[in-house]
Amino acid sequence: MSRQDLIIFFILFLAAVLIIISNQTTPALWMRGFLTNMAVWPETFLSAARNFFSFWFDIIKNLRSIKIENQTLTKENLELKAQLFNVRNIEKENDLLKNQLNLGYKNNWKFIAANIIGRDYQNFRSFFVNNGRKSGIDRGMAVVGEGENVIGQVILATENTALIRTIFDPETKISAVAKNNKITGLVKGLGLDIVLDLMLKSKEIETQDLVTTSGQDGVWPRGLIIGKVLQVERHPNQILQTIRIQSLLDWPNLSTVFILKPS
Amino acid sequence: MIKDLVYILIILAIVLAQVSFLNPAFFGVNLVLAALVALVLTRDFKISILIAWLAGLFMDVNKITPFGLSALVLISVLFSVTLIRRFFLSLRRLRNIAALGLAAAILARLTTFIFLNLEAYFKNGAYEKIGFYFWNWGFLLELAVFPLMVIILFKLLFNAQTETIKFSNRT
Numbered sequence: 454m455s456r457q458d459l460i461i462f463f464i465l466f467l468a469a470v471l472i473i474i475s476n477q478t479t480p481a482l483w484m485r486g487f488l489t490n491m492a493v494w495p496e497t498f499l500s501a502a503r504n505f506f507s508f509w510f511d512i513i514k515n516l517r518s519i520k521i522e523n524q525t526l527t528k529e530n531l532e533l534k535a536q537l538f539n540v541r542n543i544e545k546e547n548d549l550l551k552n553q554l555n556l557g558y559k560n561n562w563k564f565i566a567a568n569i570i571g572r573d574y575q576n577f578r579s580f581f582v583n584n585g586r587k588s589g590i591d592r593g594m595a596v597v598g599e600g601e602n603v604i605g606q607v608i609l610a611t612e613n614t615a616l617i618r619t620i621f622d623p624e625t626k627i628s629a630v631a632k633n634n635k636i637t638g639l640v641k642g643l644g645l646d647i648v649l650d651l652m653l654k655s656k657e658i659e660t661q662d663l664v665t666t667s668g669q670d671g672v673w674p675r676g677l678i679i680g681k682v683l684q685v686e687r688h689p690n691q692i693l694q695t696i697r698i699q700s701l702l703d704w705p706n707l708s709t710v711f712i713l714k715p716s
Numbered sequence: 717m718i719k720d721l722v723y724i725l726i727i728l729a730i731v732l733a734q735v736s737f738l739n740p741a742f743f744g745v746n747l748v749l750a751a752l753v754a755l756v757l758t759r760d761f762k763i764s765i766l767i768a769w770l771a772g773l774f775m776d777v778n779k780i781t782p783f784g785l786s787a788l789v790l791i792s793v794l795f796s797v798t799l800i801r802r803f804f805l806s807l808r809r810l811r812n813i814a815a816l817g818l819a820a821a822i823l824a825r826l827t828t829f830i831f832l833n834l835e836a837y838f839k840n841g842a843y844e845k846i847g848f849y850f851w852n853w854g855f856l857l858e859l860a861v862f863p864l865m866v867i868i869l870f871k872l873l874f875n876a877q878t879e880t881i882k883f884s885n886r887t
Contacts, residue, residue, distance in 0.1 A: 454761060454798055457762065461765060461766070462765055462795050465765060469784045469785075469788035469791065470788065473785060473788065473835060476782050485776075485783050488774055492735075495736070496732055496735065496736040499732055499736035500736045500737070503737045573780070576854075579778065581735070581777065581778040616780060622780060624780075
């Protein structure tokens with residue numbers, strides 16, 4: 454290695470350190486925005502290709518089960534159609550009651566759809582989506598997936614893209630409830646897992662119990678699904694118990710997310 | 717010069733493919749690092765490290781880790797690989813490449829852990845457990861697959877023959 458090589462290495466090393474230190478300054482944010490804009494089109498194309506590939510791969514893999522499922526679903530569909538009429542009446546009644554109790558949180562939020570175009574290659578701690586400030590997305594907004602399952606929070610938004618920190622990241626903390634609002638705790642990401650922490654050992658909780666957002670942290674609306682209880686860990690010398698949670702989302706095949714914007 | 721530009725485009729294409737096409741479900745292995753290790757073993761150090769720096773910044777666009785961290789990790793790993801290459805090239809050739817790939821995979825995780833937690837420690841006074849980086853199946857998979865990928869990329873992408881890499885050219 455020549456002296457010139459060493460000099461170039463140290464210049465680049467210092468430049469990288471400088472960028473990290475000045476992460477939130479205008480030049481660093483401009484540089485990030487510039488690279489983001491350069492990457493957004495090829496990443497959109499490649500993620501679409503990935504979704505196409507993944508879709509057909511799944512179909513080929515599950516051809517037989519899809520056929521059986523189709524027959525079951527056709528049967529179920531007929532039964533559901535019959536039930537739909539009753540549900541519509543209940544829905545109207547429910548809306549009326551929610552308005553009376555001032556619980557209609559969903560009416561206060563607008564769902565902005567976005568497609569995932571980039572990911573962290575080794576884990577599910579972050580996503581990069583193809584919708585940004587242009588659509589009203591901003592830093593701090595909550596992100597959900599299908600079935601109003603919690604995904605994470607927007608931590609950076611450019612004109613056409615946004616970076617999402619997921620519930621697996623250790624920085625994520627969500628005020629949560631279980632057992633129909635009877636037990637409260639704090640949901641934290643552990644990198645690869647999610648846990649419900651700060652819960653007294655005296656509180657009884659069982660596997661498969663649903664854990665939802667409490668709405669007390671001011672970020673996530675109340676009632677969004679975080680996951681179900683996978684495992685309860687109780688240690689003799691501790692007054693608190695730790696509960697491992699399993700997200701109900703299919704994280705590897707996640708392609709679309711919804712950003713919650715206060716309306 | 718044109719060849720260097722081609723390499724820049726190849727590496728950037730791999731970066732985009734990794735962040736958009738591959739994901740943890742498909743393949744949790746750092747394809748970009750494998751290509752860069754293969755590049756630094758076959759090309760000039762200056763060019764390789766510049767490409768690595770640029771690739772790192774592009775990778776960071778998709779990550780929640782501080783912007784610039786991947787660039788720092790990639791150039792540090794390539795620098796280390798270049799330093800330890802002298803030792804490895806005194807052994808049998810193909811095995812050397814695999815060993816360097818293995819070292820690069822471990823170094824990449826170690827440097828990510830050190831730089832990321834240094835930043836987090838100075839900023840928030842907190843740090844992550846080292847087990848998060850090394851105590852999982854993803855790491856074992858990477859150790860198994862990464863050297864193989866480096867060899868394949870070394871042979872195919874850069875059209876390199878291990879026998880033609882002259883030790884004297886590296887110093």
